[in-house]
Amino acid sequence: MERDTHFILGVYDDEDVLLHAVEKVRSSGVKIHEVYSPYPVHGLEHVLGYKRSKLPIAAFLFGMLGTSLALTMQFYMMKFDWPMIIGGKDYAAFPDFVPVSFEMTVLLAAFGMVGVFLITSNLKPWAQPRIFDLRSTDDKHIMAIDIASNSSLEQEKIKEILSASGATEVNNKSFE
């Protein structure tokens, strides 16, 4: 998919106006490229129609991997590879293996999930993001409309829809 370079931006001041605006704009048949906000707006993902994130599943699977690795490691080392009697305990002293297994579960779940998050969201130190409007990390919500994917609509019509939905500014933005 080729990245398009010409956008119409709707600038919103208020999160509640934004939520209604997203609904109005979508119901008028305009496809929204993405909305950029300075802070998480609850319910925005619903009105934009995004599917729930699958990150919890990733966390669970990585957690299970952590538990299995920890238990395998401890039983292998303590019971099979170099068995020793310590404090009169069984070689495979399962209750003693619980703390390390718990910690490794948390460690792998956290790191695995965060790793998946960084990769899927393309977050990395050398990433060069496309910033539509510098105020989107300060105090404005920016709704970006891709002109190419809304070619059935007139640009002026899109701008009217945005203004009517409560945008305080409507701008054009092009990337090279």
Add this chain to the structure above:
Amino acid sequence: MQVTSSVRQPLVTGGKTYHDVTHDVSRQVEGKPSKLWFLAFLTAVGVLALGSTALLATLWEGIGMWGLNKTVGWAWDITNFVWWVGIGHAGTLISAVLLLFRQKWRTSINRAAEAMTIFAVICAAMFPVIHMGRPWLGAYWALPLPNTFGSLWVNFNSPLLWDVFAISTYFSVSLVFWYIGLIPDFATIRDRATGMRKKIYGALSFGWDGAAKTWMRYESVSLILAGLATPLVLSVHTIVSFDFATSVIPGWHTTIFPPYFVAGAIFSGFAMVLTLMIITRKVYKLEDYITLEHIELMNIVIIITGSIVGIAYITEFFIAWYSGVEAEQYAFINRATGPYWWAYWSMMTCNVISPQLFWFKKIRTSIVATFLLSLVVNIGMWFERFVIIVTSLHRDYLPSSWAMFYPSWADVGVYLFTFGLFFTLFFLFAKFFPVINMAEVKSVLKSSSEKAHK
């Protein structure tokens, strides 16, 4: 912009707009460091340098430099370790547990509290590492690495090894949690900056653009990290308490230790957060973000955890008597009336009596009183660990080997070193990182007070 509630104080006062939040926090990062900052930073570096002589002496000569003897084999080192780890509990508690309980007042203090957590854990981890004597070989003793002995593995039955896993997991998960929260705020600073600063904060912000999809995943990640960090934070001090509780030393061998240590950790952690935040809000003029309401709520947490700690002290004493075990009974009588009575009663006064003053609304809403009491609590919590460790050891089963512990200059110096390290890191953080989580404060700026009206 600001909607006031008749039920609760607003979380951010002064009628701040979203742009004000960005400006008030970012200007600390963007401006030239003040003279006061330089003075504070140089003092911290000075303490660090002074303490490093003791650290180097310990590494060069060995732990014989400390005041330890055959009877008291654990003293200031482990006291300082437990004390720092305890302080390192508030940050994750504030950001994880209060997130799960939907306590929105956490948003303006969680950033600095988490930073404090990370720095405190670094200071804590130093002590067991130095105590190894030859820390350059420590990886073989602490981690299950193959070695030339067979492999002879580390002992997974030992609580000291559980501690290695607990502390390192806690440190790394807290660091990740903290950094994920910092990414959107670094992006805010990046978008206000030009030149070199834009490049540096651009790299630190990982190319964050604030897209709704990314925010959705971010929220999901925060919630699960909070869910993971909550049992983690409880497990860490539980396992620290196992270092003592799984032994057979009278005074240590008690099942009450895990909850008692966790409550004590939260108690001291909140006290340290208060100490630092009261200074930070004053110096950075953030009184509208860290309000009296925040200070009062933290003081309430201090009353609760302080009372739990007080009950634990009394329960411990009662159970020692009720157990009928003479050695156990003696350990406790010796704590309260033996040669270390002054340490025991300092602990009782600082930890049990002083936090009860917060029942008075005048005291818990007074900044000066809160600041002084937060120092008292931290002194008390240091004495608690000293009492538990040294008084239980110094009179063991054989009266001929009874001894006293006297700290050497190296003991004091290594403790000073960690203070220097902690404050050096904290001042660097306070200058170069946004001390308040701007994105989260913006997200509660409107909704928190509006919901209260419905």
